[in-house]
Amino acid sequence: MNRAEAERLDQQDAIGWLRDRFVIDDPGLIYLDGNSLGRLPRATVAAVEEAMCAGWGNRLVRAWHDWIDVGQRVGDRLGDALLGAAPGQVAISDSTSVNLYKLAAAALDARPGRRVILSSSDNFPTDRYVLEGLAAARGLELRLLHPGSGGMIGAESVKAALGLDVALVSLSHVSYLSSAIADVPAITRAARIAGALAVWDLCHSAGAVPIELDAWGVDLAVGCTYKYLNAGPGAPAFLYVRRNLQTRLRQPIWGWWGQREQFAMGPAYDPARSIARYLAGTPPVLSLLPIQAGVDVLAEAGIDSLRSKAIALTELIVRLWEAWLEPLGFVLASPRDPTRRGAHVSLAHPDAYRVSQALIKEARVIPDFRPPNVVRLGPAPAYTRFVDIWDAMDRLRNLMKTRAYERVDPEPGRVT
Amino acid sequence: MNRAEAERLDQQDAIGWLRDRFVIDDPGLIYLDGNSLGRLPRATVAAVEEAMCAGWGNRLVRAWHDWIDVGQRVGDRLGDALLGAAPGQVAISDSTSVNLYKLAAAALDARPGRRVILSSSDNFPTDRYVLEGLAAARGLELRLLHPGSGGMIGAESVKAALGLDVALVSLSHVSYLSSAIADVPAITRAARIAGALAVWDLCHSAGAVPIELDAWGVDLAVGCTYKYLNAGPGAPAFLYVRRNLQTRLRQPIWGWWGQREQFAMGPAYDPARSIARYLAGTPPVLSLLPIQAGVDVLAEAGIDSLRSKAIALTELIVRLWEAWLEPLGFVLASPRDPTRRGAHVSLAHPDAYRVSQALIKEARVIPDFRPPNVVRLGPAPAYTRFVDIWDAMDRLRNLMKTRAYERVDPEPGRVT
Numbered sequence: 001m002n003r004a005e006a007e008r009l010d011q012q013d014a015i016g017w018l019r020d021r022f023v024i025d026d027p028g029l030i031y032l033d034g035n036s037l038g039r040l041p042r043a044t045v046a047a048v049e050e051a052m053c054a055g056w057g058n059r060l061v062r063a064w065h066d067w068i069d070v071g072q073r074v075g076d077r078l079g080d081a082l083l084g085a086a087p088g089q090v091a092i093s094d095s096t097s098v099n100l101y102k103l104a105a106a107a108l109d110a111r112p113g114r115r116v117i118l119s120s121s122d123n124f125p126t127d128r129y130v131l132e133g134l135a136a137a138r139g140l141e142l143r144l145l146h147p148g149s150g151g152m153i154g155a156e157s158v159k160a161a162l163g164l165d166v167a168l169v170s171l172s173h174v175s176y177l178s179s180a181i182a183d184v185p186a187i188t189r190a191a192r193i194a195g196a197l198a199v200w201d202l203c204h205s206a207g208a209v210p211i212e213l214d215a216w217g218v219d220l221a222v223g224c225t226y227k228y229l230n231a232g233p234g235a236p237a238f239l240y241v242r243r244n245l246q247t248r249l250r251q252p253i254w255g256w257w258g259q260r261e262q263f264a265m266g267p268a269y270d271p272a273r274s275i276a277r278y279l280a281g282t283p284p285v286l287s288l289l290p291i292q293a294g295v296d297v298l299a300e301a302g303i304d305s306l307r308s309k310a311i312a313l314t315e316l317i318v319r320l321w322e323a324w325l326e327p328l329g330f331v332l333a334s335p336r337d338p339t340r341r342g343a344h345v346s347l348a349h350p351d352a353y354r355v356s357q358a359l360i361k362e363a364r365v366i367p368d369f370r371p372p373n374v375v376r377l378g379p380a381p382a383y384t385r386f387v388d389i390w391d392a393m394d395r396l397r398n399l400m401k402t403r404a405y406e407r408v409d410p411e412p413g414r415v416t
Numbered sequence: 417m418n419r420a421e422a423e424r425l426d427q428q429d430a431i432g433w434l435r436d437r438f439v440i441d442d443p444g445l446i447y448l449d450g451n452s453l454g455r456l457p458r459a460t461v462a463a464v465e466e467a468m469c470a471g472w473g474n475r476l477v478r479a480w481h482d483w484i485d486v487g488q489r490v491g492d493r494l495g496d497a498l499l500g501a502a503p504g505q506v507a508i509s510d511s512t513s514v515n516l517y518k519l520a521a522a523a524l525d526a527r528p529g530r531r532v533i534l535s536s537s538d539n540f541p542t543d544r545y546v547l548e549g550l551a552a553a554r555g556l557e558l559r560l561l562h563p564g565s566g567g568m569i570g571a572e573s574v575k576a577a578l579g580l581d582v583a584l585v586s587l588s589h590v591s592y593l594s595s596a597i598a599d600v601p602a603i604t605r606a607a608r609i610a611g612a613l614a615v616w617d618l619c620h621s622a623g624a625v626p627i628e629l630d631a632w633g634v635d636l637a638v639g640c641t642y643k644y645l646n647a648g649p650g651a652p653a654f655l656y657v658r659r660n661l662q663t664r665l666r667q668p669i670w671g672w673w674g675q676r677e678q679f680a681m682g683p684a685y686d687p688a689r690s691i692a693r694y695l696a697g698t699p700p701v702l703s704l705l706p707i708q709a710g711v712d713v714l715a716e717a718g719i720d721s722l723r724s725k726a727i728a729l730t731e732l733i734v735r736l737w738e739a740w741l742e743p744l745g746f747v748l749a750s751p752r753d754p755t756r757r758g759a760h761v762s763l764a765h766p767d768a769y770r771v772s773q774a775l776i777k778e779a780r781v782i783p784d785f786r787p788p789n790v791v792r793l794g795p796a797p798a799y800t801r802f803v804d805i806w807d808a809m810d811r812l813r814n815l816m817k818t819r820a821y822e823r824v825d826p827e828p829g830r831v832t
Binding site for chain 2: 023025026029031033036037039040044045048049051052053055056057058060061062063064067094095096097098101121124125126128129130132133137224226232233234235236237252253254255256257258259262263264265266267268269280281282283284285286287288290360366368370371
């Protein structure tokens with residue numbers, strides 16, 4: 001395979017035009033970390049400036065009339081465009097960590113007497129820590145399943161671990177580490193049959209992989225908006241609560257944004273009979289509004305086109321790994337089957353930290369490093385080109401051949 | 417008193433120049449709701465655009481190297497400039513509601529066996545609701561003190577309510593409803609003597625009233641940044657934990673931003689030995705950065721100058737109320753003594769909702785309405801002029817004389 005083949009793939013790319021929706025002012029840089037922080041959509045620049053100047057600056061407190069339900073409005077838009085959720089079930093609120101805390105606590109309250117929380121050892125750190133905290137506070141056990149080959153947590157292994165003692169199953173749809181896709185409908189169904197509730201983390205799948213929360217029978221889900229949804233650094237997260245559960249659960253943080261008549265400022269907490277009961281405090285408007293623009297950009301292409309391209313991009317990574325990098329000691333740490341893999345590919349290597357740093361500093365390629373030994377390559381179907389993949393893999397093999405990565409300080413520093 | 421006297425006060429105003437630091441593009445509008453949403457500082461426009469375009473857009477994930485500790489850096493700046501807190505004790509994080517939940521839960525865990533949470537019936541709604549939720553989850557009692565004349569919660573009444581059953585005292589420094597200032601050092605000391613912890617809500621005092629958290633012996637505090645700190649709609653909140661308590665308490669939401677080695681992504685939660693342990697998830701950068709600009713603007717003037725002007729502004733309101741509005745049925749619902757009052761003045765009137773709406777719609781004055789019967793006038797010493805007060809009060813008396821407010825729909829709608 002040569003570079004011309006990658007160029008042909010770009011020419012044939014049905015959503016190649018989507019790249020122009022983003023600010024890309026350093027075209028020599030190959031960005032393969034959109035699964036950590038997505039790029040800035042052009043429309044966001046104007047939207048933030050308008051909210052700041054025409055909204056906050058000019059209309060002052062009156063601008064809140066437009067923003068008061070913004071978390072629910074943007075949640076509905078996200079639910080419709082990318083999550084397969086009918087209106088009134090998705091809201092933007094807080095961070096993923098806080099949302100997981102709220103929903104997991106609500107689920108545990110609804111399953112008294114059961115003493116196990118089931119998760120996985122490769123679940124994202126904040127998920128494991130939040131669950132560990134809930135388990136510690138309630139005297140429960142956090143039981144971690146270990147992924148099998150290709151990083152998969154199979155539905156069968158979850159079923160085998162489910163019993164009458166399990167209150168909650170909390171897993172990621174797409175593993176941040178391996179990119180493996182969990183079988184959400186099967187695991188959710190199994191949890192329900194066993195009398196447990198499942199809460200899904202969609203951080204690494206929302207905007208990259210088709211999601212059908214309603215059709216899959218999902219009860220609870222959370223996810224972030226700053227990866228494939230391109231909503232900006234630390235943009236607030238989303239949560240999903242199936243409609244028929246909304247009034248049967250109660251989240252623990254009884255803030256005024258969850259109050260039924262918020263501005264009556266009445267004496268007692270009376271939670272909203274809607275998804276609003278899962279809100280807590282005042283939402284950060286300037287960070288929240290970009291979610292709308294981020295979702296709109298992806299909706300222009302549609303999730304099926306994005307998914308097709310993501311598969312083609314990761315297949316190209318896998319083909320080039322096999323040809324160039326497997327012989328150099330890289331191990332594929334993601335499922336080989338593209339239908340079982342999200343939009344990123346993980347390559348394990350003993351020197352992964354130094355290799356990642358050398359890619360950034362010497363090859364103008366931005367991957368990310370995930371401890372202990374993973375170089376994570378995260379193309380984003382909305383703006384990554386096939387030639388970007390070809391060039392990045394080519395630069396990576398050259399770094400290995402010249403051993404340029406050995407000049408990097410082996411002490412892992414802070415990498416986001 | 418005539419308008420010329422107000423003009424003279426403006427000419428003599430030592431910090432009148434500060435108004436130019438803000439975007440004010442509708443000078444005919446009199447804004448007396450800076451205690452709900454403060455104005456947009458000019459410097460913020462450039463700071464947000466830089467973070468969005470040069471940071472997020474251009475540097476992409478690498479920009480996180482500048483932002484990774486932004487919540488602590490901006491917290492230190494806020495603590496130094498306006499809260500009387502030495503470095504390492506203030507962090508920006510989440511919303512006030514979530515921060516109160518975290519600190520109150522941590523305090524309750526540290527006082528096992530005690531079954532009462534003490535607050536006040538005029539504490540801000542979200543505070544009461546959050547405490548009610550914690551009490552419900554733990555089988556505790558939320559006991560509410562009722563304010564006395566002028567809306568005061570006196571230290572003596574708190575002392576009388578303190579006993580060996582009280583785990584936590586949670587009050588506001590400045591009452592959102594009455595503007596009354598609580599005696600933070602005396603109440604904190606009394607709580608400590610009784611073996612309880614006190615957590616203070618500084619939402620309505622930060623940036624308006626001198627605060628000396630370290631010198632006052634405060635243990636725990638939270639507050640918002642979008643009122644007098646002018647950080648923008650829903651900008652994230654702050655929290656303060658006295659240094660010697662930081663490792664003795666543990667907050668309930670064990671998110672990865674509270675983890676000691678966050679990016680090691682290790683198997684178990686190991687909380688930071690610093691204020692960082694009170695963080696949870698990824699902070700919303702575009703909403704957080706404006707806090708720095710908002711604090712910097714106030715620091716230019718200094719809190720003592722701001723406080724002097726706030727007293728002069730509220731004294732002018734009280735004088736004009738006495739001359740013009742008391743005869744028309746308005747009752748002063750704030751302390752008469754300016755040293756016991758924050759930067760806003762509350763006037764009670766049976767038609768307060770309609771009066772507030774008429775001020776907005778017919779007189780181009782923005783106050784806010786607080787149920788059941790309060791028109792809240794919130795000048796901000798950073799940008800409100802004495803003539804603004806004179807004009808607003810003049811327009812208010814004219815509205816009353818012409819009974820223009822009677823044309824407003826009496827059904828209270830959403831008012832923020």
